[in-house]
Amino acid sequence: MSLLELDRVTVRYGGVTAVDSVGFAVESGTLMGLIGPNGAGKTTMIDAITGMARCSGDIRLAGESIASWPAYRRSRAGIVRTFQSLELFMELTVRENLQTYARGRQADPVASALERMDVAWTADRYPAELSTGTARLVSVARALAAAPRLLLLDEPAAGLDAGESRRFGAKLRRLVDSGVTTILLVDHDVDLIMNVCDDIQVLDFGKKIASGPPSAVRADPEVARAYLGGTA
């Protein structure tokens, strides 16, 4: 049984169909990439999975339909996300930010999450004191503190340079390979996605236009036209 199954998920905003009947499954212990040009509906997809956007279609977590669950309940069930604009709590220190999310039976979920992202030194700082890159890592650490079964990352590598991005990819890979969590990764950094993902889904104008392992997606002419040719 897949960890997450999406079945004809559709999200409409007024006249815009931001996600149009998209279906795919994420297997436990894998790293799934989700790419597409600006406005393709990637963030909306994460919103739908986490219960922050009203959608039709079905969403199942380990076989159980969670489509009618409110956002907080999905989070408690292990679906935890980061935000494209981070949304760190500016009035709380980094440690308090993580404590707000912390859950699970680990001895010290906060410390180990900070450790995993190599940002333990930020614990007593406020988010405003951090550089954008560091704040992004902190936002991933914050989600990790919740001991997610499924971690949804919305453009976590934006603003990282090539070297940082590679190191970040390695960290994600380690999380998945050591069985810590399963990841759905949204990013515009094509190299990062191609290098670390097991499978990739491609969205364009809310529709799924391709999917498969990186090599297949890279070779897909549809993808080249819609995405790689467009923005990369």
Next chain:
Amino acid sequence: MAVLQFALLGLGLGGAYALLALGLVTIYRGTGVLNFSQGAVAMICAYVFFALRDGLRLSTAGAALLAAAFAVVLGLAFYLLVMRQLRNSPVLARIIATLALLLLLQGLAMLLFDVQTRTPVSVVPATPVDLLGIAIPMDRLILAGVAVVLAVALSLVSRRTRIGLAVRAISDSEKGASLSGLSPVLIGALTWAVGFVLAAVAGVMLSPIAGLDAKALTLLVVPVFAAALIARFTSFGVAVAAGLGLGMVESALQLVTDAEGAWYTWLWTGPGRSQALPALVVIIAMIFSGRLLPARGEVVRGRLPISPPPRYRVAGPIIALAAGLAFIFSVRPSWLSAGVVTLAGVMIALSAVLVTGFIGQISLAQVAFAGTGGMLTALLSSAGLPFLLVLPLSGLVAALLGLLAGLPSLRVRGPSLALVTLSAAYICQVAVFSDGRLLGGQGYNRVASPALFGLELGGTGFAVVTLVIVIVTGSLVAALRVSTFGRRALAVRENEAAAAAAGIDIKRFKLAAFTLSAFVAGVGGSLLGYQANVFAFERFTIFESLHVIAMAYIGGIGMVSGALFAGLGASGGLFSQLLATWGADSYQLVIAGGALLLAVQLHPDGMAATLHTIRERRGRRSSPAPAAAPPDDGKDRSAPAEPSVPVK
């Protein structure tokens, strides 16, 4: 027939509602501000007018001109000196600013004018005219007529003139207005001036009908909000129709008298039922159509006053206990009772810290919760229940009301929630606390003297017990701030989406916070009852509610120390006592309002917060090296704030 007669007589009140609502709508369209001081402006202008006409014997026309000029100057000054400066400030600060004006005007009226309620001679003929076979004084018809004419005029100006179009554009966005070539400042100034003049007309024309009464006129703002809400803060025509309709219904409702009937007739018979109706309209309208208030382009995502982790969680309570005991055993009785009122005030302010400071829900109903506690205390203590049982029971019943009052917070936020809670407090004031039938005593009920284990406490003993209760509560609130609850509270108040992503059930959390805070306020009200040996409804009015939130805001509403400050400033508390010894107690409201206006601009986070940051800076300077440094792997990851986190 009588119904029709009363309804038609209500045209006067309705006309005043309509005029005030037109002003509210104008100001909202021009600057996006919900002006809670609209009734107070009508009140002060009425006092100015009648002082000029009846005191200085000016002609009606002369007095009217001067009163209108006064309204214009007041509107311009308040907009340019206060609201314009606050245009990018948190919602709470902007609401507080209009509340500050309300308190200031109320205080000025008390200070400068003879505020014995009187009924001045009408400015227009009041001879009865025959309408549908019913004799109606002409002044009421004229007032309603003026409202209708001005609504038509405003609609025409709004549709046909360049200024009107600019105001319409600005309600969509500030940028929209600059397209028309008129500056937003000009438009803002104009709308505030017009809004205040409309209020002045309402005040001057209504006073001869309903009486010149400082508090009653100020409280007009509640029914007026009902009319403006029905008009969705946009349509002048609907605002006038709603105002007139509410006035007529309210007047007709007075016919429903206190006939002995089945128990449930209690709901609609008794004091204040007709006044409560518009407030009920506000609450229901807000709950059922959540966003009745159209969002304006300019709205900023409000930052709330800071709520830093408390510093002196051990030393603070110990010092407070020592200082409190020293005070209790060394002062005269008048100071002792002022001290206990201050302690009860701290308690009520702590409840505001919980719900407004920590969770960011602007509640103007905290004193109503306290009043509920006070009322229960009168009931239970006279039934012979012991002090130690009455206190928590009073808190619990208040907590139930808090749970109820928290429900709207699931649907409305910010200024809308302030309005809903204000309306709830208004209903408690006019229809519950003053309803003698509940306790059998016209709103005044004896509270038995507190006794502990069979021993009468006496003044000093009760003060000590109160001190201990307040210090324990304060310590618990401080502990809450650094607990999981506190972190979640700050998360919810800052960013509901990220809080939901953290697995926080926001609805339950808000309800829990309202319940807990109402419990604390209820215990505070109970203490007030024991202190005075009586439940007196006038200690639990809206003005007290506003006073508490004002003082807590000045002190720092996110901090326990802010509540301490609020208690000192509570009416009847130590600050009042100090003013009284100087013979200056009539200045209290003016000082509170003025200080609040200054505080909103100078210390938007509150005084306690200002002190806190000063200490923080000192502390930073004296501490050696930065506590944490990034691991040295050749990359500068500690790059300081420069490219800082984008905040949506």
